[in-house]
Amino acid sequence: MASWLTIPPKSHFSLANIPFGIISANGSTTKVPAIAIGDYALDLSAFARAQGFSQLPAIQPHLNVFNQTTLNDFAALGRPIHRQVREYLQAVFKADTPYAALLKDNESLRSSALIPLSNVTNHLPMQIGDYTDFYAGLNHAYNVGVLFRGPDNALQPNYTHLPVGYHGRASSVVVSGTPIVRPSGQILANPTATPKVPLFSPCKKLDIELELAAFVSTSNKLGQPVSIDEAEDHIFGLVLMNDWSARDIQAWEYVPLGPFNAKNFATTITPWVVLIDALEPFRAEGLEPGSRDTLLPYLREKRADNSYNIRLEVDLKHAGGEVPTRISTTNATNLLFSFTQMVAHHTITGCNLRPGDLLGSGTISGKESGSQGSLLEQTNGGKEPITLADGTTKRVFLEDGDEVTLRAVAGSVDGQYVGFGNCVGRIEPAVQFSFSK
Amino acid sequence: MASWLTIPPKSHFSLANIPFGIISANGSTTKVPAIAIGDYALDLSAFARAQGFSQLPAIQPHLNVFNQTTLNDFAALGRPIHRQVREYLQAVFKADTPYAALLKDNESLRSSALIPLSNVTNHLPMQIGDYTDFYAGLNHAYNVGVLFRGPDNALQPNYTHLPVGYHGRASSVVVSGTPIVRPSGQILANPTATPKVPLFSPCKKLDIELELAAFVSTSNKLGQPVSIDEAEDHIFGLVLMNDWSARDIQAWEYVPLGPFNAKNFATTITPWVVLIDALEPFRAEGLEPGSRDTLLPYLREKRADNSYNIRLEVDLKHAGGEVPTRISTTNATNLLFSFTQMVAHHTITGCNLRPGDLLGSGTISGKESGSQGSLLEQTNGGKEPITLADGTTKRVFLEDGDEVTLRAVAGSVDGQYVGFGNCVGRIEPAVQFSFSK
Numbered sequence: 092m093a094s095w096l097t098i099p100p101k102s103h104f105s106l107a108n109i110p111f112g113i114i115s116a117n118g119s120t121t122k123v124p125a126i127a128i129g130d131y132a133l134d135l136s137a138f139a140r141a142q143g144f145s146q147l148p149a150i151q152p153h154l155n156v157f158n159q160t161t162l163n164d165f166a167a168l169g170r171p172i173h174r175q176v177r178e179y180l181q182a183v184f185k186a187d188t189p190y191a192a193l194l195k196d197n198e199s200l201r202s203s204a205l206i207p208l209s210n211v212t213n214h215l216p217m218q219i220g221d222y223t224d225f226y227a228g229l230n231h232a233y234n235v236g237v238l239f240r241g242p243d244n245a246l247q248p249n250y251t252h253l254p255v256g257y258h259g260r261a262s263s264v265v266v267s268g269t270p271i272v273r274p275s276g277q278i279l280a281n282p283t284a285t286p287k288v289p290l291f292s293p294c295k296k297l298d299i300e301l302e303l304a305a306f307v308s309t310s311n312k313l314g315q316p317v318s319i320d321e322a323e324d325h326i327f328g329l330v331l332m333n334d335w336s337a338r339d340i341q342a343w344e345y346v347p348l349g350p351f352n353a354k355n356f357a358t359t360i361t362p363w364v365v366l367i368d369a370l371e372p373f374r375a376e377g378l379e380p381g382s383r384d385t386l387l388p389y390l391r392e393k394r395a396d397n398s399y400n401i402r403l404e405v406d407l408k409h410a411g412g413e414v415p416t417r418i419s420t421t422n423a424t425n426l427l428f429s430f431t432q433m434v435a436h437h438t439i440t441g442c443n444l445r446p447g448d449l450l451g452s453g454t455i456s457g458k459e460s461g462s463q464g465s466l467l468e469q470t471n472g473g474k475e476p477i478t479l480a481d482g483t484t485k486r487v488f489l490e491d492g493d494e495v496t497l498r499a500v501a502g503s504v505d506g507q508y509v510g511f512g513n514c515v516g517r518i519e520p521a522v523q524f525s526f527s528k
Numbered sequence: 529m530a531s532w533l534t535i536p537p538k539s540h541f542s543l544a545n546i547p548f549g550i551i552s553a554n555g556s557t558t559k560v561p562a563i564a565i566g567d568y569a570l571d572l573s574a575f576a577r578a579q580g581f582s583q584l585p586a587i588q589p590h591l592n593v594f595n596q597t598t599l600n601d602f603a604a605l606g607r608p609i610h611r612q613v614r615e616y617l618q619a620v621f622k623a624d625t626p627y628a629a630l631l632k633d634n635e636s637l638r639s640s641a642l643i644p645l646s647n648v649t650n651h652l653p654m655q656i657g658d659y660t661d662f663y664a665g666l667n668h669a670y671n672v673g674v675l676f677r678g679p680d681n682a683l684q685p686n687y688t689h690l691p692v693g694y695h696g697r698a699s700s701v702v703v704s705g706t707p708i709v710r711p712s713g714q715i716l717a718n719p720t721a722t723p724k725v726p727l728f729s730p731c732k733k734l735d736i737e738l739e740l741a742a743f744v745s746t747s748n749k750l751g752q753p754v755s756i757d758e759a760e761d762h763i764f765g766l767v768l769m770n771d772w773s774a775r776d777i778q779a780w781e782y783v784p785l786g787p788f789n790a791k792n793f794a795t796t797i798t799p800w801v802v803l804i805d806a807l808e809p810f811r812a813e814g815l816e817p818g819s820r821d822t823l824l825p826y827l828r829e830k831r832a833d834n835s836y837n838i839r840l841e842v843d844l845k846h847a848g849g850e851v852p853t854r855i856s857t858t859n860a861t862n863l864l865f866s867f868t869q870m871v872a873h874h875t876i877t878g879c880n881l882r883p884g885d886l887l888g889s890g891t892i893s894g895k896e897s898g899s900q901g902s903l904l905e906q907t908n909g910g911k912e913p914i915t916l917a918d919g920t921t922k923r924v925f926l927e928d929g930d931e932v933t934l935r936a937v938a939g940s941v942d943g944q945y946v947g948f949g950n951c952v953g954r955i956e957p958a959v960q961f962s963f964s965k
Contacts, residue, residue: 220657221698226785247783248724253714257785258695258792261658262880263750272751274877277690277824287685291824313700313794314709316959337877346684348663348694349786355695356877357750387714387728388963440711440774440793441959443699522753522878526825 092507093186095195096205098129103500103510105129106184107372109177110328110363110511111162114211122160122214125206127363127512128184132211133194137204143193147179161218162364166308166327167446173308173327174368213362215266216330217306217447222264222358223437224302224334224451225256227428229378231454234468251382253390254428254436256453259334260355264449266362267514271335273297273491273521274356278339289343293521296338296473297489300454301405301464301497303423304332305430306364307448314441319392322434325444328364329430331403331499331511332451335359338467338488359516360449361499369509373501375400378427389439390432397429401501403455405464409484410492416480418469421462423499425455491520529944530623532632533642535566540937540947542566543621544809546614547765547800547948548599551648559597559651562643564800564949565621569648570631574641580630584616598655599801603745603764604883610745610764611805650799652703653767654743654884659701659795660874661739661771661888662693666815666864668891671905688816689823691865691873693890696771697792701886703799704951708772710734710928710958711793715776726780730958733775733910734926737891738842738901738934740860741769742867743801744885751878756829759871762881765801766867768840768936768948769888772796775904775925796953797886798936806946810938812837815864826876827869834866838938840892842901846921847929853917855906858899860936862892928957 092106104110104127114125114132123136135143139157144150149172156165165173183190194200226232232255236245249255274297277289308327311317317325334354341353377398384391401423406415428436433450456463463469466488469477476485489495494517500510529543541547541564551562551569560573576594581587586609593602602610620627631637663669669692673682686692711734714726745764748754754762771791778790814835821828838860843852865873870887893900900906903925906914913922926932931954937947 223788249714249726249780249783252726253781255781255785256788258697258788260695260879261698262882262885263878265750270751272878275753276877277686289686289689289824291826313702314707314956314959316712316961340877343686344690344692345784345786346686347782347786348692349782349784351660351693351695352873352877352879355874355879387726389728389961436789437792440713440777440789441700441709442697442789442792445699448699519751522751524753524826 092181094184095186095188096129096131096184098506100505101508102129103508103512105506105508106181107502107507108365108369108509109180110365110369111165112216112363113161113214115214116206117210117212124157124159124162124165126180127208130208131205132208134204134206137200141200141204146190146193147175149175161447162216163218163447166217166306169309170324170367173366177366177368213266215264216362216364219261219264219447219449220445222259222261222449223256224259224453225254225428225433226453227254227426227433228453228455228464229427230425230458231456231464231468234456234463238467238472251427252386254433256433257349259358259451263355264358264360267359269359269516270519271357271516272519274337274340274352275521275524276337276340276352277343279343282342294337294340295488297518298336298338298466299405299495300334300336301403301419302332302334302451302454303329303401303499304360304449304451305329307444307450308446310445311438311443313443316441317434317438319389319431319435322431323367325434326367326430328366329370330364331361331497331514333359333495333497333514333516334451335516359514361511361514363512365509365511370399370501373400373509375424377424377429389435392429392431397431398424398426399501400424401499404498406496407479407486408494409479409490412479412481412484414480415496418477419461419463421455421457421464423455425457426452489518491518493518529618531621532623532625533566533568533621535943537942538945539566540945540949542943542945543618544939544944545802545806545946546617547802547806548602549653549800550598550651552651553643554647554649561594561596561599561602563617564645567645568642569645571641571643574637578637578641583627584612586612598884599653600655600884603654603743606746607761607804610803614803614805650703652701653799653801656698656701656884656886657882659696659698659886660693661696661890662691662865662870663890664691664863664865664870665890665892665901667862667895668893668901668905671893671900675904675909688864690827691870693870694786696795696888700792701795701797704796706796706953707956708794708953709956711774711777711789712958712961713774713777713789714780716780719779731774731777732925734955735773735775735903736842736932737771737773738840738856739769739771739888739891740766740838740936741797741886741888742766744881744887745883747882748875748880750880753878754871754875756826756868756872759868760804762871763804763867765803766807767801768798768934768951770796770932770934770951770953771888772953796951798948798951800949802946802948807836807938810837810946812861814861814866826872829866829868834868835861835863836938837861838936841935843933844916844923845931846916846927849916849918849921851917852933855914856898856900858892858894858901860892862894863889926955928955930955
């Protein structure tokens with residue numbers, strides 16, 4: 092599929108993608124829905140106002156969704172509408188578009204609604220009602236389990252039977268580029284001393300977690316579970332996510348109710364939601380697909396290819412560093428459970444999902460060195476530093492000024508990539524407190 | 529303080545209270561802010577429209593908060609405004625009101641805006657952005673710890689140093705009276721068998737948790753902690769809460785990330801928010817106030833009376849039962865940490881709170897038999913049934929048709945109670961699933 096618009100061959104936002112987001116044009120404070128295509132964003136509010144959707148009858152009763160400051164209302168329209176809107180916009184942009192008059196030949200609209208990405212500010216795409224983080228990265232769970240409990244008890248008995256998850260903090264989910272202030276809190280300076288007495292300190296073990304996350308489109312009523320066969324239709328699309336983690340705060344606080352302050356200070360997501368239909372060509376088998384027959388029926392999927400072949404990478408650049416260091420490369424197939432299974436499990440008790448709810452996959456790690464999605468794993472619990480590209484700078488955890496960039500892309504043909512863009516965060520120094528420590 | 533309105537002497541909603549909520553008059557679908565007073569609700573939207581607030585200059589620029597369907601905007605105005613509005617409404621209702629023309633002598637407005645509580649439907653008072661549940665009930669944490677780990681390791685080392693908490697599910701917080709569907713999920717039929725293989729089942733250990741919960745009024749910016757001295761001013765008021773819990777689902781799922789499906793199916797709160805100022809006369813010392821000097825400075829409060837003397841009770845009525853059984857009586861002073869400390873701890877990493885966020889106290893239990901806030905504790909882990917008022921019906925956990933009513937009230941003088949009303953939920957049978965178990 093070629094476009095009349097010049098799209099760089101390596102662009103994450105090819106005509107095969109058409110991800111949705113919320114932007115404001117530089118100089119404006121008005122947030123509008125948009126799609127990303129090549130190096131441009133198309134302002135869907137302006138496009139709709141100019142009758143851009145006039146050839147798509149199905150969206151006519153719902154055009155007001157493009158006048159909102161989040162994608163929640165659009166998401167709530169459901170997958171058949173998302174699919175039609177995406178395919179329609181692909182037709183609008185393809186080289187031999189049947190709709191040339193709408194945009195290609197409408198110079199005035201092109202100049203006002205097609206905005207270079209370098210001239211837009213991205214915002215959170217959805218109002219997030221609840222954010223749930225799962226733990227479906229089998230290798231990550233195993234690696235972390237080995238560090239904390241040794242190889243014989245690395246995985247808990249429940250791990251292969253259900254997608255383990257916990258409720259996260261929705262208020263501090265931020266869009267890529269938002270600075271991350273190093274958190275402070277209680278840590279144990281000497282974990283083996285008795286009695287255990289914490290001190291107050293800036294986090295000394297600030298880490299990343301490489302994750303994908305799904306946004307929920309349509310809701311289910313409280314008390315009414317979503318079946319595994321219907322679950323995929325409740326997913327709007329995916330984003331890339333960095334679930335920043337304060338490992339020293341986590342180690343002290345997390346028993347018996349799980350991570351809290353160690354995670355609630357920030358979670359960064361990419362601004363463009365890649366629709367679930369855009370990922371369909373990249374379906375692949377996840378980990379241990381054969382084991383699905385031993386799952387309880389409410390988690391059994393008909394298809395074995397319930398994961399996605401999405402290449403993932405992590406770059407780290409230190410303050411003053413000239414080039415980033417690729418510190419990890421892995422693939423989204425390293426998940427034991429699918430987002431579909433997460434939806435089915437999350438709602439089996441009757442819990443209600445709402446449009447805009449965010450479901451994290453858990454950290455995605457491969458088995459090999461250089462394929463882990465957290466520094467905790469890469470540095471063997473902080474014991475084995477990694478060396479950055481300058482050959483001298485070493486890291487076990489993140490230092491102030493470090494900038495982390497996650498990247499995710501599916502596809503292998505130039506001009507047809509389906510990518511997520513960059514998920515970026517830079518570490519700022521901790522708040523200075525005036526009381527004595 | 530006496531009122532020109534007839535207020536029953538035992539009413540939770542005396543002139544000393546003035547709690548805020550969201551109602552719709554029966555026959556209408558319009559949600560409006562209201563206060564409860566005696567057996568009535570005052571529709572604040574109608575009251576404001578009729579110039580009822582004309583003698584309160586401070587609220588004039590903000591009257592639109594009474595045209596909202598939640599209290600979030602009112603809460604966001606901050607404590608000085610809440611205080612003035614509450615005191616103004618007390619003046620409007622007191623026997624020798626200086627504002628008789630506004631309501632007392634305005635028969636037309638009285639008949640339209642002062643609605644019998646029996647003729648209103650209550651709704652959730654706030655749009656809840658995030659719901660956090662703490663675990664500050666020391667006796668509960670100890671009792672449960674003994675059941676799971678024995679008396680020597682009942683409390684984790686972190687317990688006395690910080691208010692342990694976790695993120696809960698906001699979407700399934702429901703208002704008192706909402707039916708509770710018994711959840712289904714994975715449980716271990718035989719926890720001691722090897723290997724551990726779960727089965728799918730309706731929850732067989734459905735339990736209550738007696739809690740108070742605070743609504744947040746004003747926000748803090750991401751990255752900017754709220755100091756312990758400022759924390760109370762970020763609290764709008766309190767409600768009574770039943771954090772329904774599926775103990776068998778919880779036991780299997782909760783390692784290592786904490787409770788998830790065991791809690792996400794429903795949490796019931798009372799509809800009327802008792803403002804933090806209304807509780808000021810009932811300040812009391814919580815548990816171990818002397819230990820505050822050993823706390824890290826960010827959690828040290830100036831006052832030792834950081835808890836509230838609020839009497840709490842739990843009633844259980846089985847289907848067909850004639851009278852409810854009082855199964856527990858305790859007091860809110862059984863908390864080791866205050867809501868103020870919870871706010872300071874929650875934000876110490878820079879986590880941002882928003883108006884409408886809900887902070888649960890954790891289950892409140894006394895030390896004595898008959899003072900525990902959960903059936904898990906009362907029945908010694910399900911081993912010692914309690915007998916209901918009919919002398920024959922026994923319970924270890926909740927059965928279908930059981931109705932649980934929590935009640936909370938402060939004050940000891942007739943006509944001056946500050947209460948929370950009833951927090952009610954009735955158990956409905958589990959969903960029938962069509963796949964084989």
